[in-house]
Amino acid sequence: MDDAASAAGPPSLTHRLILGDCLDILPTLAAGSVDVVVTSPPYNLGIAYRSYDDRLAEEAYLDWLCRVAEQIRRVMAPDASFFLNIAGSSNAPWLPFELIVRLRRLFVLQNHITWIKSIAIDRGAAGVDSVGHFKPVGGQRFLHHNHEHIFHLTLSGQVKLDRLAIGVPFKDKSNIARRGHAQDLRCRGNTWFIPYETVKSRAQKFHHPSTFPVALPRWCIRLHGKAQASVLDPFMGTGTTILAARLEGASGIGIELDPSYLAVARERLGAEPG
Template identity: 65%
Template sequence: MPAETIDVIVTSPPYNIGLSYRTYADRREEEDYLDWMMEVAASLRRVMRPDGSFFLNISGSSAQPWLPFELVVRMRELFVLQNHITWVKSISVGEESFGHFKPMNSQRYLHRGHEHLLHFTLDGDVLLDRLNAGVPYQDKSNIARRGHRQDRRCRGDTWFIPYETVRGRSEKFDHPGTFPVALPEQCIRLHGRKKAKVLDPFMGTGTTLLAAQRMGCSGVGIDIDEDYVAIARRRLVEDWLDKTDQ
């Protein structure tokens, strides 16, 4: 790919925690995994525009909590960590629960209700469209009292984006690591460039490309699994046809 041509990268690589992919063994030696991810990161840095954003969704497991942090420390060689967003997938507020709580059988660990969404840039000074990815004020008096021009404020660095309810892997296209379309949509909104060129080097079933298409952006997706690529193409075509029928 040509250098400095990508505006936004949104991706979720294998976490190296033993997930069941079709064509990839998600259980490398830790040093091997980290070295491999640094090779990937160097390639991503090359294709990013100087004012580009790289959103990396990653998580460890209860038994392997250090791996994401080890990777982040290494990536200081290539990027600036401009924002660290916590993607909340499930949460309990008082006596009420929201989102999907994956069963946890261990008596040692708490339920894992969040993942990391790391916003990397080349120099740490990329201007963002925080209101484009923002939310309305709960207390409308804040609009005039604080001198705001619109009913919109920054979403902050904690994003509650739950999965849609599914009852089996087939509803996730038989992929073990999908994320909701709303996650890459928010990343693209936050970066704030019209008709951005979006890249997902671990495309899976094409969720990032689907988000890009819906937002009027162009997308490039890469995956080693031909079945997932076929699913991604089908999802994009079906979504496009649904849009043109409306």
């Protein structure tokens, strides 16, 4: 294990970037010590990661992720939130659902958020607004995949959230007084439109095949609503979650198998090379 501690945030907050297999590292973390987990594991779709082979037999993949989830459960505080971002594909459409059903013995599914990466909105005579990027799917059987899942898992199903921390203004302002709201802010609901930034080269995506935008973990951390939370990403990749933690005034622990991706995370966080 190569543990590169970084104090790139405010002095009381630490951001630890750890090189290793999360199944080896998670058991070394204290039980009940984490407030928010935001992670996107490999999806078993044959993505070309540098170290990890993303092509396991389906049963082996599901068993493996369940073992990781058991360790995540162990390190979660009683009122912690676990935001699990995952998607299927046209060839493996059941996979995210198979996984979430298996996780039922460990967690309560408190919210199911749909992360919308791209959307076309019909505006009548004004035409159609098409916003956001997605990877096109060829052929004539399948639609492009414009969304992914974010499963919000908790230990009790009773975790209070700060819904207005990621709230949106009321469309109809008369609702504010009529429904007794203190401010022009309402819960945004469980569809989150977070587009990828437009990039022109792989370098702008840190030479990593499957990052998520930093707004995604930022919204999760904000929604959980705990000041100076302790955030964990056991499949850290390029460090997006830990960067989000720092931007949200939270501590972070990121675990990543591949030294190159860990090096990118260090660079993004302004951490000393390990």
